[in-house]
Amino acid sequence: MPEMPEVETVRRTLLPLIKGKTIKEVKLWYPKIIASDPLEFTSQLAGKKIVTIDRYAKYLLLRLSGQLTIVSHLRMEGKYRLVRASDPKGKHDHVQFVFTDGTGLRYNDVRKFGRMQLVKTGTEKIVTGISKLGVEPNSSGFTKAALVKGMAGKNKSIKNALLDQSVVAGLGNIYVDEVLWESKIHPLSMANQISKYKLGQLHDNINALIALAIAERGTTVHTYLDANGQTGGFQKMLRVYGHQGEPCQRCGTPLEKIKVTGRGTTYCPHCQVLYK
């Protein structure tokens, strides 16, 4: 499940594969992946060149000539890879950008959750999800004060508040569990009841964890691969996610797995403090 470190790794590995290439045509094998008008998507992209790739939180922004941007969200299992355009379509290949040099950028997504949308560059905020995003870890806007203020307005669990993207943008289920363990905060703690001091620690841990995960090229737990088909390396550093029943690495207490508003949540019942 790509979260911000995985999406950043995709951005870095994909860019050199496609930068400067010109789109000849777009094949939509499963049009529902396109959140904007599919016909307009294919017609507008013909003849456009890949200029660069940016990222905002978990969104990839493919910058094209003609002031166009493809906003792409991989959701759970979306993947990009470069192929020969004539290669047979795989079972879960849904979109192909055919380049003038005979190669093709394939979008593959087993669960079909991912979405792409074509917007005019600079108007990305018209995309529903982007309009509601808070600040990214390790960005200038992500200050301790911003985290404290954001959480003060959240009458829900810290787990839920970190997953909703409106205060901190880019964390998903894995890194939220990891950072709450690191910060010794129980996932069911109410976001607006956690002390300023504790939120300060959480802030520092979010920045450190995300930076480390990006340096490790993300986490592969189920099916995540970068644009070169490589796995990440952070999974070996996970402390709680996927380790339910094993002893906490700090205190030895068996880690527990619970549901927090429908999401699997692993934590240490002994050393993660409940604020309520």
Next chain:
DNA sequence: CAAACGGCCTGGCTGC
């Protein structure tokens, strides 16, 4: 307005 919840999807796993 914020919070909660069902739906979207397929494959892997469990239990009968």
Next chain:
DNA sequence: TGCAGCCAGGCCGTTT
């Protein structure tokens, strides 16, 4: 072996 049922979970639209 077959198969129903559950789980994985980010985000969106709808309801509360």
